[in-house]
Amino acid sequence: MNIPPDYVLTLSGILFALGVIGVLIRRNAIVIFMSIELMLNSANLALIAFARTLAPAQEALRGHVFVFFVIAVAAAEVAVGLALIVAIFRSKESIDVDEVSSLRG
Amino acid sequence: MVLLEVVQGGGLFAYAPLIIALPILGLITNIIFGRRLGERFTGIVASGAVALAFVIAIMQFLALQAVPEGATVPIAEWISVGSLSIPWSIKVDTLSTTMMLMVTGVSTLIHIYAIGYMHEDVRFQGDPGRYARFFIFFNLFVAAMMVLVSADNYLMMFVGWEGVGLCSYLLIGFWYEKGEDGIGNAVAGKKAFVTNRIGDFGFLIAMFLIFGAVGSLGFEDVFHWAHAFGGENVLLISVITLFMLLGVAGKSAQLPLFVWLPDAMAGPTPVSALIHAATMVTAGVYLIVRSNPLFSVTASTSNIVAIVGTATAFFAATIAVGQFDIKRVLAYSTISQLGFMVAAAGLGAYVAAIFHLINHAFFKALLFLASGSVIQGVEAGHHHAEHEGADIEEPFDPQDMRNMGGLRSRMKITFWVYLIGALALSGFPPLAGFFSKDEILADARLENPAMFFLLLAAAFLTTFYMGRQVFLVFFGKARSEPAAHAKENPPVMWVPLIILGVLSVIAGALNLPKIHTLTDWLGDTIEHVHVTEFSFSVAGLAVVFSTVAVVLAWTIYGRKPIEKGEPDPLRKFLGPIFVGMENKWWVDELYEFLIIRPYIAICWFLADVVDWRFWHDWFHDSVLGAAYRNGSRWLAWVFDLRVIDGIGNGLGNITNWGSQRLRVLQTGYVRNYALAVLVGGVLVLSYFIFG
Numbered sequence: 001m002n003i004p005p006d007y008v009l010t011l012s013g014i015l016f017a018l019g020v021i022g023v024l025i026r027r028n029a030i031v032i033f034m035s036i037e038l039m040l041n042s043a044n045l046a047l048i049a050f051a052r053t054l055a056p057a058q059e060a061l062r063g064h065v066f067v068f069f070v071i072a073v074a075a076a077e078v079a080v081g082l083a084l085i086v087a088i089f090r091s092k093e094s095i096d097v098d099e100v101s102s103l104r105g
Numbered sequence: 106m107v108l109l110e111v112v113q114g115g116g117l118f119a120y121a122p123l124i125i126a127l128p129i130l131g132l133i134t135n136i137i138f139g140r141r142l143g144e145r146f147t148g149i150v151a152s153g154a155v156a157l158a159f160v161i162a163i164m165q166f167l168a169l170q171a172v173p174e175g176a177t178v179p180i181a182e183w184i185s186v187g188s189l190s191i192p193w194s195i196k197v198d199t200l201s202t203t204m205m206l207m208v209t210g211v212s213t214l215i216h217i218y219a220i221g222y223m224h225e226d227v228r229f230q231g232d233p234g235r236y237a238r239f240f241i242f243f244n245l246f247v248a249a250m251m252v253l254v255s256a257d258n259y260l261m262m263f264v265g266w267e268g269v270g271l272c273s274y275l276l277i278g279f280w281y282e283k284g285e286d287g288i289g290n291a292v293a294g295k296k297a298f299v300t301n302r303i304g305d306f307g308f309l310i311a312m313f314l315i316f317g318a319v320g321s322l323g324f325e326d327v328f329h330w331a332h333a334f335g336g337e338n339v340l341l342i343s344v345i346t347l348f349m350l351l352g353v354a355g356k357s358a359q360l361p362l363f364v365w366l367p368d369a370m371a372g373p374t375p376v377s378a379l380i381h382a383a384t385m386v387t388a389g390v391y392l393i394v395r396s397n398p399l400f401s402v403t404a405s406t407s408n409i410v411a412i413v414g415t416a417t418a419f420f421a422a423t424i425a426v427g428q429f430d431i432k433r434v435l436a437y438s439t440i441s442q443l444g445f446m447v448a449a450a451g452l453g454a455y456v457a458a459i460f461h462l463i464n465h466a467f468f469k470a471l472l473f474l475a476s477g478s479v480i481q482g483v484e485a486g487h488h489h490a491e492h493e494g495a496d497i498e499e500p501f502d503p504q505d506m507r508n509m510g511g512l513r514s515r516m517k518i519t520f521w522v523y524l525i526g527a528l529a530l531s532g533f534p535p536l537a538g539f540f541s542k543d544e545i546l547a548d549a550r551l552e553n554p555a556m557f558f559l560l561l562a563a564a565f566l567t568t569f570y571m572g573r574q575v576f577l578v579f580f581g582k583a584r585s586e587p588a589a590h591a592k593e594n595p596p597v598m599w600v601p602l603i604i605l606g607v608l609s610v611i612a613g614a615l616n617l618p619k620i621h622t623l624t625d626w627l628g629d630t631i632e633h634v635h636v637t638e639f640s641f642s643v644a645g646l647a648v649v650f651s652t653v654a655v656v657l658a659w660t661i662y663g664r665k666p667i668e669k670g671e672p673d674p675l676r677k678f679l680g681p682i683f684v685g686m687e688n689k690w691w692v693d694e695l696y697e698f699l700i701i702r703p704y705i706a707i708c709w710f711l712a713d714v715v716d717w718r719f720w721h722d723w724f725h726d727s728v729l730g731a732a733y734r735n736g737s738r739w740l741a742w743v744f745d746l747r748v749i750d751g752i753g754n755g756l757g758n759i760t761n762w763g764s765q766r767l768r769v770l771q772t773g774y775v776r777n778y779a780l781a782v783l784v785g786g787v788l789v790l791s792y793f794i795f796g
Contacts, residue, residue: 020783023776023779024776024779024780024783025776032775032776097774097775097776098774100773100775101772101773101774102773103771103773104771104772104773104774105767105768105769105770105771105772105773
């Protein structure tokens with residue numbers, strides 16, 4: 001079965017758009033975080049799709065390596081981001097990001 | 106033998122600069138040591154310096170015997186600009202050496218006299234510390250006079266001319282805090298100085314014109330030019346000589362600038378004798394004689410010179426008749442005699458002018474010094490009488506002849522030398538004045554009869570006022586206590602008097618009729634000498650006139666001497682004329698009215714209206730001040746506050762306003778930032794994709 005890359009890229013675009021919308025409209029820090037993960041993974045999906053269009057197979061590895069990097073960075077990001085959320089919750093008793101607006105000019 | 110060789114080779118000319126250097130050395134010595142080492146030292150140094158200068162003058166005289174045409178001794182380059190080259194060099198010729206001999210000789214005698222005179226004077230005036238200063242000025246005067254007579258160009262002569270003028274000013278105002286209202290002497294000095302400036306202006310203009318025409322100020326260049334081109338430049342030379350005449354009128358006290366000389370009598374008597382009778386005032390005559398190649402070209406100026414001299418001689422003689430101050434009589438007499446000399450020079454009788462100049466130096470110095478002796482004798486008598494508690498009218502004027510009388514017996518030496526001086530001045534044979542005055546009269550008779558009679562009248566008046574003076578001072582009875590106690594002065598004063606007395610007797614021998622020693626001697630320098638033969642008719646007429654004048658003076662003043670408080674008998678005979686003579690024909694008042702008042706009015710106008718009100722009040726205060734104040738106010742309140750501060754504050758306000766607007770963007774909501782990032786990303790991507 002050979003799925004054409006356009007389909008995969010379209011799916012990736014949809015997922016990315018969902019992630020963007022999630023970041024923009026949700027107030028729950030955990031959900032925003034999940035939306036960011038969604039965007040990252042949509043990008044991973046796009047990278048995989050591009051990698052498959054590349055030949056020979058060694059060239060495709062570049063896209064895979066990118067994806068692994070992104071997964072690794074995302075993992076590190078999760079550690080930092082969750083720690084931030086925990087710290088915010090400890091001080092505000094809430095994880096509503098609108099509560100955290102003390103940088104307002 | 107060596108000396109003879111030096112003399113014959115003219116090597117003695119090389120010593121000529123010493124004649125200026127020695128008096129300067131003397132005055133420097135006195136400036137440094139004079140006050141510390143006392144009066145004796147000061148007097149000896151000053152007199153010695155001048156006496157040595159006299160020795161140098163004799164050396165020049167000896168040198169000229171071998172080399173009659175003389176020499177020019179260069180000392181230094183002075184001014185050298187472009188084609189103008191004025192060296193500082195000394196001209197030794199028969200004319201300048203004659204003046205050197207006369208000036209240094211008479212100066213030496215007067216310096217010696219002043220040792221005694223100033224000793225008393227500084228004590229009488231109450232400031233013995235000024236003794237050294239007097240001799241410093243005196244030596245400076247001799248040095249300046251030497252520069253004047255030894256100059257070989259007009260500019261150097263002018264330096265001496267101004268130098269003697271300065272010394273004259275300093276010495277007239279020697280007792281500057283004395284005199285009328287405590288400033289009288291200073292005013293007299295100022296008057297002399299300012300009047301002389303008018304003359305100097307003439308001399309300067311003459312020099313400028315000479316330089317413009319000839320391109321040089323050296324005597325030889327100028328005279329060569331006058332010879333070569335004089336004929337076609339008569340008008341220019343007339344103008345030059347007329348301006349020179351103005352200088353002569355200032356320095357030699359001729360009409361109309363003579364007014365300073367009588368006032369100059371405010372100076373101590375040796376000053377009157379040396380500067381204002383014997384030497385400085387003759388500088389003008391010397392200038393004419395020195396410039397004779399110029400004057401002889403232009404008959405018109407020579408005529409004017411002769412007229413000025415004659416008029417002065419007569420005019421001043423009339424004033425002298427009406428004076429009571431012993432020194433003022435002599436001052437007007439000096440003006441009158443200078444008139445004779447100038448008249449002679451104007452008539453072309455240059456030798457006669459110099460002859461009379463020398464004789465006059467002797468007998469007028471003698472008369473002044475003798476009058477100083479009289480004054481000091483009377484002052485001593487005043488002191489003595491005061492001591493005895495005699496009744497003296499205060500203020501007592503020791504120079505007023507009405508306070509004198511009968512001094513013949515108490516001041517014998519002074520009386521005799523005074524008599525010799527008076528007779529020599531009056532022109533009685535065989536004294537000095539007889540020969541020189543008759544030479545002038547003889548020349549005048551040949552040239553212009555009107556001048557001859559005017560000069561004869563002046564000579565008559567001369568004898569009359571001298572007779573009047575001698576009778577008033579020395580004959581009759583003392584008219585005041587001081588005169589009754591007057592006493593003779595020490596030998597340091599009367600020895601020079603006797604020497605001058607002898608000279609006054611024998612100086613006529615310089616240019617005896619038929620022998621003409623001086624004419625031959627000066628003929629080596631002056632081109633236009635003419636021998637005027639002795640005329641018995643002229644001489645006889647002059648002697649008859651003089652004798653009549655003496656008899657007249659005796660009739661009025663000698664036969665029945667005036668008593669104390671009695672008016673001058675001449676007042677009865679002459680009435681208003683005597684009042685005019687006594688008041689100097691109101692010349693000072695006329696000048697006051699014609700020149701000084703308008704001048705002061707102009708000065709006031711310039712000072713008060715132009716300078717103060719217009720320039721200061723209006724221009725400075727109103728125009729400049731107001732403009733400055735208004736300008737500053739505008740800069741401060743308008744430009745600085747609005748523009749400069751406006752820029753600063755405006756920048757701040759704009760930043761502030763912009764920031765106020767921009768801070769709205771900082772909501773603090775994370776999604777706003779995320780949206781911004783999204784929009785930015787979209788825009789960048791759109792640019793790459795669609796741009």
